[in-house]
Amino acid sequence: MSTPDRSGELLVIAERVVAMAKPGEQVEAYVSRGLSTEVRVYEGEVEHFVSAQSEGIGIRVIKDGRTGTSYCGTLDPSQIAEVLAEARDNLGYGEPDEWSGLAEPDGVAVVPQSLWDDSLENTSTARKIELAKLLEKLTLAGDSRVRVDDSNYSDAFGEAAVATTTGIRVAGRENGCYLSVGTLADDGDETQTGFGFAVGRNVDELDLERAAREAVDRATRLLGATKPESRRITVVLDPFVTAQFLGIIGGTLNGESVVKGRSLFANRIGEVVANPLLTLVDDPTNPLAYTATDIDGEGLAARRNALIQDGVLQKFVQSSYSARRMGVAPTGNGLRGGYGGSPSAGCLALQIVPGLRSQAEIVAGIDDGILIQQVQGLHSGVNAVSGDFSTGAAGLLIKNGTVGAPVREFTIASTLQKMLLDIAEVGGDLEWLPMSATGVSLVIHDVTMSGA
Amino acid sequence: MIDNDILERVLAEGLRTGADFAEVFASDWRGTGVGLDDGKIEQLSTGRNRGAGIRVIAGDTTGFAHTADLSEAGLMAAARVAAEAARQGGGGTKVIALTTQPSRIVSPIKIDPSTIGKAAKVDLLRRVDDAARSAGGAISQVSAGYSDGRTRIVIANSDGLVAHDERVRTLLRVSAVANGDAGMQTGFDSLGHTMGFELFDKVQVEDVARAAAGRALTKLKARPAPSGSLPVVIKAGSGGVLFHEACGHGLEADLVAKGASVYKGKVGELVASPLVTLVDDGTMTHEWGAIAIDDEGHPSQYNVLIENGILTDYMWDYLRARKEGRPQSGNGRRQSYKDLPMVRMTNTYVLNGEEDPADIIKDTPNGVYVAHLGGGSVNTATGDFVFGMTEAYLIENGEITEPLREGNLIGNGPQVLRDIDRLGNDFAMGNPGTCGKDGQGVPVGDGQPTLRVKSMTIGGTAS
Numbered sequence: 001m002s003t004p005d006r007s008g009e010l011l012v013i014a015e016r017v018v019a020m021a022k023p024g025e026q027v028e029a030y031v032s033r034g035l036s037t038e039v040r041v042y043e044g045e046v047e048h049f050v051s052a053q054s055e056g057i058g059i060r061v062i063k064d065g066r067t068g069t070s071y072c073g074t075l076d077p078s079q080i081a082e083v084l085a086e087a088r089d090n091l092g093y094g095e096p097d098e099w100s101g102l103a104e105p106d107g108v109a110v111v112p113q114s115l116w117d118d119s120l121e122n123t124s125t126a127r128k129i130e131l132a133k134l135l136e137k138l139t140l141a142g143d144s145r146v147r148v149d150d151s152n153y154s155d156a157f158g159e160a161a162v163a164t165t166t167g168i169r170v171a172g173r174e175n176g177c178y179l180s181v182g183t184l185a186d187d188g189d190e191t192q193t194g195f196g197f198a199v200g201r202n203v204d205e206l207d208l209e210r211a212a213r214e215a216v217d218r219a220t221r222l223l224g225a226t227k228p229e230s231r232r233i234t235v236v237l238d239p240f241v242t243a244q245f246l247g248i249i250g251g252t253l254n255g256e257s258v259v260k261g262r263s264l265f266a267n268r269i270g271e272v273v274a275n276p277l278l279t280l281v282d283d284p285t286n287p288l289a290y291t292a293t294d295i296d297g298e299g300l301a302a303r304r305n306a307l308i309q310d311g312v313l314q315k316f317v318q319s320s321y322s323a324r325r326m327g328v329a330p331t332g333n334g335l336r337g338g339y340g341g342s343p344s345a346g347c348l349a350l351q352i353v354p355g356l357r358s359q360a361e362i363v364a365g366i367d368d369g370i371l372i373q374q375v376q377g378l379h380s381g382v383n384a385v386s387g388d389f390s391t392g393a394a395g396l397l398i399k400n401g402t403v404g405a406p407v408r409e410f411t412i413a414s415t416l417q418k419m420l421l422d423i424a425e426v427g428g429d430l431e432w433l434p435m436s437a438t439g440v441s442l443v444i445h446d447v448t449m450s451g452a
Numbered sequence: 453m454i455d456n457d458i459l460e461r462v463l464a465e466g467l468r469t470g471a472d473f474a475e476v477f478a479s480d481w482r483g484t485g486v487g488l489d490d491g492k493i494e495q496l497s498t499g500r501n502r503g504a505g506i507r508v509i510a511g512d513t514t515g516f517a518h519t520a521d522l523s524e525a526g527l528m529a530a531a532r533v534a535a536e537a538a539r540q541g542g543g544g545t546k547v548i549a550l551t552t553q554p555s556r557i558v559s560p561i562k563i564d565p566s567t568i569g570k571a572a573k574v575d576l577l578r579r580v581d582d583a584a585r586s587a588g589g590a591i592s593q594v595s596a597g598y599s600d601g602r603t604r605i606v607i608a609n610s611d612g613l614v615a616h617d618e619r620v621r622t623l624l625r626v627s628a629v630a631n632g633d634a635g636m637q638t639g640f641d642s643l644g645h646t647m648g649f650e651l652f653d654k655v656q657v658e659d660v661a662r663a664a665a666g667r668a669l670t671k672l673k674a675r676p677a678p679s680g681s682l683p684v685v686i687k688a689g690s691g692g693v694l695f696h697e698a699c700g701h702g703l704e705a706d707l708v709a710k711g712a713s714v715y716k717g718k719v720g721e722l723v724a725s726p727l728v729t730l731v732d733d734g735t736m737t738h739e740w741g742a743i744a745i746d747d748e749g750h751p752s753q754y755n756v757l758i759e760n761g762i763l764t765d766y767m768w769d770y771l772r773a774r775k776e777g778r779p780q781s782g783n784g785r786r787q788s789y790k791d792l793p794m795v796r797m798t799n800t801y802v803l804n805g806e807e808d809p810a811d812i813i814k815d816t817p818n819g820v821y822v823a824h825l826g827g828g829s830v831n832t833a834t835g836d837f838v839f840g841m842t843e844a845y846l847i848e849n850g851e852i853t854e855p856l857r858e859g860n861l862i863g864n865g866p867q868v869l870r871d872i873d874r875l876g877n878d879f880a881m882g883n884p885g886t887c888g889k890d891g892q893g894v895p896v897g898d899g900q901p902t903l904r905v906k907s908m909t910i911g912g913t914a915s
Contacts, residue, residue: 042710045512045513046513047512047513047514048513048514048515048516048792049513049514049515049516049537049538050515050516050517050537050792051515051516051517051533051534051537052517052518052790053517053518053519053520054520054790055520056501067494067495068495068496068497069495069496069497070497070498070499071497071499071500072499072500072501073500073501073502073503073520074502074520074521079500086498089570090495090496090497090498090570091495091496092570093486093493093496093570093571093574094492094493094494094495094496095492095493095494096492097492097494125537147711149710149712150710184711184712184833191711191714191833191834192833192834193712193831193833193834227909230679230680230681230915232915259490260489260490260593260595261490261592261593261629261631262593262629262636264635264636340499340501342495342497376829376831376836376837376838376862377827377828377829377838377839377840377860377862379827379829379840380826380827380828380829380838380839380840380860381826381838381840381858381859381860381911383638383858385629385636385637385638386635386636386637386638386671386857386858387635388857388858388859390677390840390858390859390860390911390912390913391838391860391911392836392837392838392860392862392911394836408834408836409836409862409863409864409909410862410909410911411679411838411859411860411862411909411910411911412911413677413679413859413860413911413912413913414913415913448679448912448913448915449679450679450680450862450909450910450911450912451680451681451909452680452681452909
């Protein structure tokens with residue numbers, strides 16, 4: 001969310017619902033509306049052009065500690081009345097929870113973000129198609145072994161508002177555009193895949209050359225890859241892989257998991273949980289972050305929270321519910337998956353404090369290791385409650401300080417607890433990626449590689 | 453939901469810019485969800501989403517627009533946007549005459565969940581919580597979710613088809629945490645069918661709760677999984693996801709057409725062990741992936757994909773079938789009215805073999821027995837896939853012994869299919885799944901008898 005929408009129309013709808021609260025009720029209305037375009041190009045022609053519009057409202061009612069929710073995918077006033085009635089009816093089936101409640105304004109100042117660019121609205125359809133075609137062309141020109149699976153342009157415009165009986169009244173809007181290309185590289189019978197992407201608030205910010213170059217590089221660098229021998233090894237995670245790893249770590253530093261007895265790190269505030277090289281911060285107020293925002297999904301100001309400082313656990317991210325239950329200050333981390341969902345605690349924009357050396361300098365100091373360039377199956381092989389970590393991977397072997405042969409069809413495994421302590425270096429090559437965590441090269445010792 | 457004469461006018465509007473095909477997909481979904489966590493019913497939520505997606509195809513270009521406004525004006529506006537997106541010069545007026553298809557029922561519903569009181573749904577979860585916590589003193593946390601949904605669908609296209617469908621699905625999910633000396637472990641189980649509330653007349657929710665709790669408790673004693681290549685025996689009804697990932701996605705005609713599948717050009721060739729016959733079956737009554745018609749209005753089918761190891765056919769949607777001048781296979785599916793249809797699986801399974809599953813284990817001196825799988829994913833172009841084992845044991849000297857901690861298995865689809873060397877006679881379907889492709893999730897089922905893969909890479913940490 002960002003600066004108020006011009007019309008304030010959504011906030012008016014949300015406030016109208018809140019005004020219908022009965023005595024003793026807490027009511028929250030979340031209203032959103034979005035517009036998006038997606039163009040897919042294949043072999044120089046438009047394969048599809050999608051124009052999408054969506055809107056909806058979600059209402060939460062809390063009374064005597066019981067919560068009921070209801071939602072619907074339209075802002076038709078007669079439907080909204082039905083949604084409120086349903087939410088009220090539903091709360092009769094919830095069980096009282098003494099910590100239930102909506103967020104309350106906590107006086108933390110909003111750090112304004114610029115999340116909207118008017119020029120994107122004025123971009124012609126022809127220009128959007130041309131960008132996707134150009135990206136396909138640039139990618140194909142990069143290497144004769146490369147084919148393009150699809151080249152895509154998409155943009156999205158979203159507005160949202162939250163109002164509550166506790167005094168929250170916020171509205172904002174955000175837009176952005178995205179280019180992506182999927183590649184296939186062939187060598188004899190073998191095929192490998194890659195992808196490249198570019199993001200921006202307007203089309204002039206999209207770096208097509210880089211997207212094309214990365215898509216070619218990702219697909220071709222694995223050609224000829226073999227399956228490595230199983231052994232314990234030092235891994236260097238590429239920035240893109242580190243960002244995915246940090247996303248998992250962020251998921252464990254969550255107040256809701258703590259209060260519900262599912263956190264690896266419960267009762268460990270103030271203890272060393274990682275190598276002192278690691279400082280991990282959730283900071284959506286940094287405008288460089290792709291997921292920068294000024295307000296969280298419950299309407300509180302987004303803020304900077306240091307989670308791990310020099311290896312020592314500092315705090316967990318909180319929703320207003322988990323903060324109240326843990327007896328700590330809110331952190332502004334209520335996340336919302338759209339009008340149909342209730343807010344829950346989560347990281348907004350994780351950043352690792354970078355070290356000094358480049359990836360090449362780091363690799364030069366490793367005798368036997370592996371540079372992990374992609375991972376597969378994090379969702380099926382990582383258990384954030386037990387800490388077991390196992391993922392499919394591909395990358396390049398490192399021998400005597402230089403990267404060599406590509407390898408694939410193997411896994412790397414350890415536990416999250418052990419990996420944090422086994423961090424041996426944080427690279428200086430900070431990258432802002434289109435996801436909720438930044439990337440740097442990250443060196444981790446003593447990881448099990450399973451292959452042949 | 454929408455009258456035929458309105459549909460006819462909307463389709464004609466879609467063709468005005470010279471397109472050769474127009475389609476309306478309208479749906480109205482209503483659902484209920486109940487969540488229990490930490491010993492309490494946290495909330496009950498009800499929702500409704502309805503709208504229509506309009507697809508217009510001109511040559512190789514598809515235009516698509518959707519709207520939540522099901523009035524004639526709303527539909528006409530979306531049709532104009534879609535038609536403009538697929539503009540192909542020309543234009544003109546076409547008259548559409550729709551013929552309503554006889555309705556088809558694959559999964560008859562006895563008790564529409566929307567007629568059941570909310571209290572009865574809440575009660576199911578209370579029973580789940582009690583049963584899971586009673587399964588062992590080490591169970592420290594339980595979360596569970598109940599959900600049901602009923603979708604009414606109308607599909608009409610400019611070829612004159614109009615088809616109606618009504619889909620009811622009911623789902624229960626249970627997740628338990630057990631706390632022991634070596635930390636916490638989790639266990640999960642779920643139950644989902646294309647049927648109404650009568651589901652709970654057939655299955656006791658306590659059994660689902662105990663299965664989830666049992667997995668968490670078993671793993672408290674687990675040792676790290678091995679690292680490296682070993683024979684893997686997969687229990688009946690737990691490894692269908694292997695076929696879903698190892699070859700199912702690679703047999704989707706849209707991926708094949710773009711050369712993004714290792715199975716391209718392999719029809720008629722031996723691609724798997726001769727033991728394997730693989731079917732995708734949308735008609736399998738009450739299964740999670742069952743559909744009477746696909747999301748393009750085509751009746752669901754029983755499609756043999758691999759017969760005795762030989763690749764017989766791919767799966768098809770309208771667009772790919774039209775391009776290649778062949779029949780559709782009932783595999784055109786979409787997540788909602790907001791999405792374009794694609795080639796998707798329904799219920800994908802391997803037919804029974806002949807062996808007693810006990811013999812398969814007995815004949816495996818050393819290996820891993822996988823009794824429950826988590827999710828998986830595949831790169832269809834390389835065939836490399838992974839899936840997570842959420843309940844597994846060592847096999848030592850032909851016997852199932854110690855439980856193992858979680859980890860991924862990794863393999864290459866074509867290689868693993870060839871390496872299936874034993875197949876049991878104890879076919880079972882697995883847990884309900886959600887298959888993701890290009891950002892869209894659809895309900896799918898899978899199943900298989902007990903089987904053995906000669907060698908797979910196990911991604912554990914024990915040497």
